[in-house]
Amino acid sequence: MRIDWSVLVLLAAELTFAVLFLRALGGYLLRRDSLQGNVTLVFLPCTVFFGVDITRRLAGGTLPMWVGIATTTVLLAQPYLTVRLAARLRAVPQILDRLVLMAYIGLAFPLLMTARPLTSGGLTAMTLGFSLSEVVAAALLWGKARTRAGANQARLTIAAAATLTFGVMIVFVALGALHGPQLTAVSRVLALLSGLGYLVAFMPSRWLRRMFSTSAAWHVTERLLRADAQSPAEVWQTYAEIMREQTGAEAVAVLMPRPDGQLAQTAYAGPPLPELTQVDAADITALVRAGRPARLREGTPALVAHYGDHLGDDYVTVLAMPVPPDVDGAVLLFNRHRTLFHDDDLRLLAALGGQAGILAERQAVADAQRRLTTELSASVDALTAANQAKSAFLANMSHELRTPLNAIIGFSDLMRVEEPEGDRRRVPAEWVDHIHTSGRHLLGLINDILDLAKIEAGRLDLSPAPLRVDTAITELLTGLAPLFTTKNLTVHTDLPEVTALADRVRFRQIVENLLSNAIKFTEPGGSVTVAAKKRGEQVYVAVADTGVGISESDQPRVFEEFQQVGDPERQRAGTGLGLALTKRLVEAHDGEITLESEIGVGSVFTISLPADTVLPASHPATRAPATGRS
Amino acid sequence: MSTILLVEDEELNRTLVKAVLSRAGVEAVRTASVVDATSLSAARDRLRAADIDLVLLDMNLPDGNGLNLARELAAGLLPADKRPTVVAVTASVLPQDRAAAIEAGCDDFLDKPYAAADLVATVARHLT
The missing domain is CATH 1.20.1070 (Rhopdopsin 7-helix transmembrane proteins)
Structure with a gap:
């Protein structure tokens, strides 16, 4: 038996x-x-x-x-x-x-x-x-x-x-x-x-295959869902990595169609490769139709060009990856060797790419939402900051206006209580001077504030015209000569014939501000140097002094409103608006202002303005409308 | 006779305060002697050197904010019986500025710009 x-x-x-x-x-x-x-x-x-x-x-x-x-x-x-x-x-x-x-x-x-x-x-x-x-x-x-x-x-x-x-x-x-x-x-x-x-x-048998595949599908889905992907790109990357692991391929590339129909690599898992830009959709489509492993070096030059020579892999399997609702992507599997039993899982795994696609879509929406939230909170922050800056500006302005007003009101008040002599009062002359000086200071402050407001509102009207820089500066220096003399400052000039394209009034304002600062912050006996030059399309004007200088940490702040830096004893003289205004005026001319300074050595403010490149300034006869202005 | 310490770095304002006080209708104010200091450190020296009854304190000083001095006084810079009255004299007049002055221990404040009469009245209030 x-x-x-x-x-x-x-x-x-x-x-x-x-x-x-x-x-x-x-x-x-x-x-x-x-x-x-x-x-x-x-x-x-x-x-x-x-x-x-x-x-x-x-x-x-x-x-x-x-x-x-x-x-x-x-x-x-x-x-x-x-x-x-x-x-x-x-x-x-x-x-x-x-x-x-x-x-x-x-x-x-x-x-x-x-x-x-x-x-x-x-x-x-x-x-x-x-x-x-x-x-x-x-x-x-x-x-x-x-x-x-x-x-x-x-x-x-x-x-x-x-x-x-x-x-x-x-x-x-x-x-x-x-x-x-x-x-x-x-x-x-x-x-x-x-x-x-x-x-x-x-x-x-069929049920055995189904069991194997179900387990694989469950595994892949689980991993996809649990992956901590923050963006669509990360979702696709996770999918590519899972595919690589599941199929044992040397490398996996996920390709998605671009708007122009060409397939572009969305994710890649495998040995490092140079960035793949695009693969001809026709090649891919042909491979997808063939639906079975192909030798990489036979008949797919586009793929070889992008992958083969770097991977050195011999076989590529191309799988169609339909992503709902109507996108047709593809998955490329690269293998050095042939694979047994590939049919079972591959189609299923490629189909799971659709799930990755949905996840990616969801991630894209979440991404956009996050970005929107970030942008919103950034603009709220910016608005808040702008609002605070505005409040701070107003508070500063109030303070700055009150200071000269204090002298004006205080001294004039004193005058009122002096004993009258008929219809006149005898008051100390210096009181009158104090009131006048404070009044002038107040006016300067108000003008600066108005100019700043105009620039802020974009309502600064510039009339740029060819301007002889050297002449304009010489005129300014002549006007300021008494101040230089009073402080015993030497003036050096290096002013060749240079023509800039600038608003005459604003140019004078810019240079006068720089010169006043130089005078204000330079000790008696020091010197101020003014130089102009043309380099390429730009005219440069530099005002250098041998004054107190500005520390490197303070330099970025000097161009901000109400930011007087350094020794506060010296701050009294200014409005705290001069350099802020100067910078904006220069920028309104498409120019730039730069500062080089060393404590105790001096400061150099350099402005650049567009040069008048239409015609050389030495031929005024050929300049029809602008002749009289420079 | 009282002594007033004027802590103010701007010469124009010092001149003004002295002129106003010396012409005051209130005798205690008119006869008070005024010493001045242009910085916080000078003010400390003055406070230690002589008995001061009233400090007129500016805020923006070369070596710091005037409120620092107010805080030091509140914290016992001087013996309790020698502690002067502190009046903040400032062009910073926003509610938060006032709150800061009170918190620092100032007894009173005077806004710039002030009319001569306001200055005299404030000083008189604390000297009599």
């Missing part, structure tokens, strides 16, 4: 391998895929071996000796053929490949030469050689399985286990031949297990 039972098991195993072989052969003939050829070859020896066994049983127990020898020779090739298959899927050290090949030759050759029956030593050597080779093959497949995920990993692992089981089965066949039928029965069970393993690995 037991023998009958184990024979049935053997028959079942034999049938399984026959199905596997025929299925693989059919696949190969259909598609002429060399990888499928390798798979077919793996199942060939077992099928031959078992086929011969069945034939032997049908023929009544005996076959010619050479049939047995030929069958065994073919069977011994099985481990090597499995290693060859593994070599298509992954890098296999050449030494391992050669070693297994040598083992095969080393076993097959004596088998062909020596007479039957085999000695037990020969049988043992053959079994050991076969089993060890099978262990190598199984290990290679298992190693590959570990680099994969999902259905791929499961199927490759099962294939590795089936290979190992097959090796163990051969050991039991040998043991059975030496020690009895029980062990033979075990070998038959192992044969069936191995066959079933291969069946699950290479021809999983």
Whole structure:
């Protein structure tokens, strides 16, 4: 009974391998895929071996000796053929490949030469050689399985286990031949297990595939949803990385169509590459239609140009990735080796790209919202700051106006209570001077404030016209001469003929401000230097003094309103508006003002204004309307 | 006779205050002697050197804000019996400026610009 039972098991195993072989052969003939050829070859020896066994049983127990020898020779090739298959899927050290090949030759050759029956030593050597080779093959497949995920990993692992089981089965066949039928029965069970393993690995039933895929899909979706992606780009990047991990590809590129129809890389996971700009949509579309692995270097020059030469990968799989509602993206998988079982997961994984697309969309909306919020709060901040600046300006202004008014009201009040002499009052002359000085100061302050307000409101009307800078400055210096004399300041000038395009009144205001500052902040006995020059399209006017100077930390503040810096004792003289106004007036001319200064050495304020480039100033006769103005 | 310390860095204002006080109708004010200081440190020296009854304190001083001196006085710069009355005299007249002056320990304040009569009245209030 037991023998009958184990024979049935053997028959079942034999049938399984026959199905596997025929299925693989059919696949190969259909598609002429060399990888499928390798798979077919793996199942060939077992099928031959078992086929011969069945034939032997049908023929009544005996076959010619050479049939047995030929069958065994073919069977011994099985481990090597499995290693060859593994070599298509992954890098296999050449030494391992050669070693297994040598083992095969080393076993097959004596088998062909020596007479039957085999000695037990020969049988043992053959079994050991076969089993060890099978262990190598199984290990290679298992190693590959570990680099994969999902259905791929499961199927490759099962294939590795089936290979190992097959090796163990051969050991039991040998043991059975030496020690009895029980062990033979075990070998038959192992044969069936191995066959079933291969069946699950290479021809999983639909529900098994679905189970594998569901697990992969769940895994991918879970990871996508949990990924802490802050932007659409990050979502796609996460998707690309998951794809790379799930498929075991060397590199994964996600391409999305741009408005012009060309596909552009949205995400890339893999070894660093130079930035991919675009891939011709036509090439991609062709590849997507083909729908199966293609050799990167054959017929896809655009891809090679962008990826191949850098990746050095041989195979690219292009998958269509429909993103709801109507975008057609693509996923490119780059592999150095061929992949078994790619069909199962790939389409599903690519379809999951649609989910990534929806996530990316959501992220884009959230992104836009965040940006809007940031912008809003930034403008609220800016408005608040502007409002505070305005309030501070008003408070400052109030303070600045009250100070001269205090002298005016105070001294005039005193005058009122002096004893009248008829219709006159005798008052100290200095009181009158104080009132006058304060009044002038107040007027200057109000004018500056008005000018600033005009500029702020964009209502400063400039009438730029060709202006002889040297002449204008000389006039100013003449007017200010008494001040220089009073403070005993030397004036140096370097004023060649230079013509700028500037508003005459505002130019005088600018330079007068700078000169007044120079006078104010320079000790008696010092000097002030005024220089003008033209460089390119610009006219430069520099006012240098040997005054107190401005510390580097204070320099950025001197152009702000009411920001008098340095020794407060000296601040009294100014309104705190002069430089702020000067800067704005210069800028209104499309010019710039710069400051170089060192404490105790002096300050140089340099303004640049557009040069009058229309005509040289030395030919006034040819300048029709503007002649009289400069 | 009382002594007033005028802490004010602007000469124009010092001249004005002295002129107003010396012409005051209130005798206590007219006869008060006025010493001046143009900085916080000079003011401290004056306070330590002589008994001062009233300080007229400007805010924007070369070596800091006048309120610093008010705070020091409130914190016991001088023995309690010698602590003068402090009047802040300032052109900063916003509510927060006033609050700051009170918080610093000023007893009174006078807004710039002031009429001569206001100055005299304020000083008289604290000297009599």
